[in-house]
Amino acid sequence: MxxxxxxxxxxxxxxxxxxxxxxxxxxxxxxxxxxxxxxxxxxxxxxxxxxxxxxxxxxxxxxxxxxxxxxxxxxxxxxxxxxxxxxxxxxxxxxxxxxxxxxxxxxxxxxxxxxxxxxxxxxxxxxxxxxxxxxxxxxxxxxxxxxxxxxxxxxxxxxxxxxxxxxxxxxxxxxxxxLALTPLVLFAIIFFWTPPHFWSLALYAHGDYARAGVPMLPVVAGLRATRRQIMLYTLVLVPLTLLPWALGEAGRIYGFAACGLGLGFLVSAWRVLRDAVDAAGRSLTKDAPARAAFRYSILYLFALFAAFAVDRLVG
CATH class of the missing domain: 1.10.357.140 (UbiA prenyltransferase)
Incomplete structure (x- = not known):
């Protein structure tokens, strides 16, 4: 080459x-x-x-x-x-x-x-x-x-x-x-976290992807459909993060953290879904909710995994 x-x-x-x-x-x-x-x-x-x-x-x-x-x-x-x-x-x-x-x-x-x-x-x-x-x-x-x-x-x-x-x-x-159940659950949490995390970025970068010919969801399915998918995946993700607590793989420290952080994730996804848009589905707020959701999703995963580690090590 x-x-x-x-x-x-x-x-x-x-x-x-x-x-x-x-x-x-x-x-x-x-x-x-x-x-x-x-x-x-x-x-x-x-x-x-x-x-x-x-x-x-x-x-x-x-x-x-x-x-x-x-x-x-x-x-x-x-x-x-x-x-x-x-x-x-x-x-x-x-x-x-x-x-x-x-x-x-x-x-x-x-x-x-x-x-x-x-x-x-x-x-x-x-x-x-x-x-x-x-x-x-x-x-x-x-x-x-x-x-x-x-x-x-x-x-x-x-x-x-x-x-x-x-x-x-x-x-x-x-x-x-x-392998064991715990790492598989952690794998699943990141797997379902990835779409709402990345699609929040794709919402305000969809012009870049369209220019490059990359079929990201906002380019192919549209901006409204992407906002709905972010909400749907978040609705799956948040209960999934409670699974370690429900199965006894984690204690109250993690459980309370997962509930609080999950509520924040649901709120950020709801704001993305309800963002003011024009007739073509483009954001009238310069995708401020999507940008905020993207930033929060990074903090969310860091905090969630940190809570899991603290819970297991302290417990």
């Missing part, structure tokens, strides 16, 4: 352009999608902390580092593959590959090297099952979500959301070597 990048020509056509910029350390870090990685690492850490049996701190640190590096590897490969559509989307055009600061071939090689290293170290430092789970999460994100679903179906983020739900499962398996 030549050292070139994809850019948008004045006429709207996507063309190849020679790579001229010099990458910095921050550019290579940006390939790893550090903001996304933060949430991935935290949910993986919770899975590790609440697993029975415990783990030596050094091995635990190695496991979390492998989850972080594996997530970053998947992000780097995603940026390599999506460089053409990233170039025409305002919020992604300044990423290091479409902006010409890192060659596509270098981004791909970097991502593959990190993926292989993270899986091998995870398997050696903890157990083969954890290494296999980490490999499965990377492969799912790259091949199922990025290469297969993202450009083909508006359900891309629903099915592809499974990739982001792996970390607590991986953290648990790193300690125990096997």
């Amino acid at each position: 030549s050292d070139s990048v994809w850019i948008e020509a004045p006429g709207g056509e996507i063309v190849s352009s020679p790579l001229v910029a010099v990458a910095t350390v921050s550019d290579w870090m940006a390939l790893l999608k550090p903001r996304v990685m933060t949430l991935v690492v935290f949910t993986g850490l919770v899975g590790l902390l609440v697993a029975p049996g415990g783990m030596h701190p050094v091995l635990g640190l190695a496991a979390i580092l492998c989850i972080a590096v594996g997530a970053g590897a998947a992000g780097a490969i995603n940026m390599w593959y999506d460089r053409d559509i990233d170039a025409v989307m305002r919020r992604t055009a300044r990423r290091p590959v479409p902006d010409g600061r890192i060659a596509p071939a270098d981004a791909l090689g970097f991502g593959i090297a990190l993926a292989v290293a993270s899986v091998l170290v995870m398997g050696l430092a903890t157990n083969v099952a954890a290494g296999a789970a980490l490999a499965a999460s990377i492969l799912f994100y790259v091949f199922v979500y990025t290469m297969w679903l993202k450009r083909r179906t508006p359900q891309n983020i629903v099915i592809g959301g499974a990739a982001g739900a792996f970390p607590p499962l991986i953290g648990w398996v790193a300690v125990t070597g096997h």
Whole structure:
């Protein structure tokens, strides 16, 4: 592959352009999608902390580092593959590959090297099952979500959301070597949290996705339908978060936190649903409720998993 990048020509056509910029350390870090990685690492850490049996701190640190590096590897490969559509989307055009600061071939090689290293170290430092789970999460994100679903179906983020739900499962398996009900419930919580989280973003970024030809739900089904889907998934998510409490897997600390946080999520989803719109379904408030819901959803998952960890560790 030549050292070139994809850019948008004045006429709207996507063309190849020679790579001229010099990458910095921050550019290579940006390939790893550090903001996304933060949430991935935290949910993986919770899975590790609440697993029975415990783990030596050094091995635990190695496991979390492998989850972080594996997530970053998947992000780097995603940026390599999506460089053409990233170039025409305002919020992604300044990423290091479409902006010409890192060659596509270098981004791909970097991502593959990190993926292989993270899986091998995870398997050696903890157990083969954890290494296999980490490999499965990377492969799912790259091949199922990025290469297969993202450009083909508006359900891309629903099915592809499974990739982001792996970390607590991986953290648990790193300690125990096997699956159990608790990590599967945590997996399900993240799986059902992903659509309302991401569709809130898609509501105010739908112009970008339409320009790039990505069939996100607001582009294909419309803005009104997306608001309804956010509400419906939230109505499924909130009762699901109470399942650990109902099953005795968590105590009152988590139960009260899940109720309070869930109420906040329902309110934010309701505000998105009832947002003032014009005849075409476009927000008259510049998608303020959707932006607020997106920000709250991040805080929500952090707080929910933190409450689960505190509850289990204190209990």
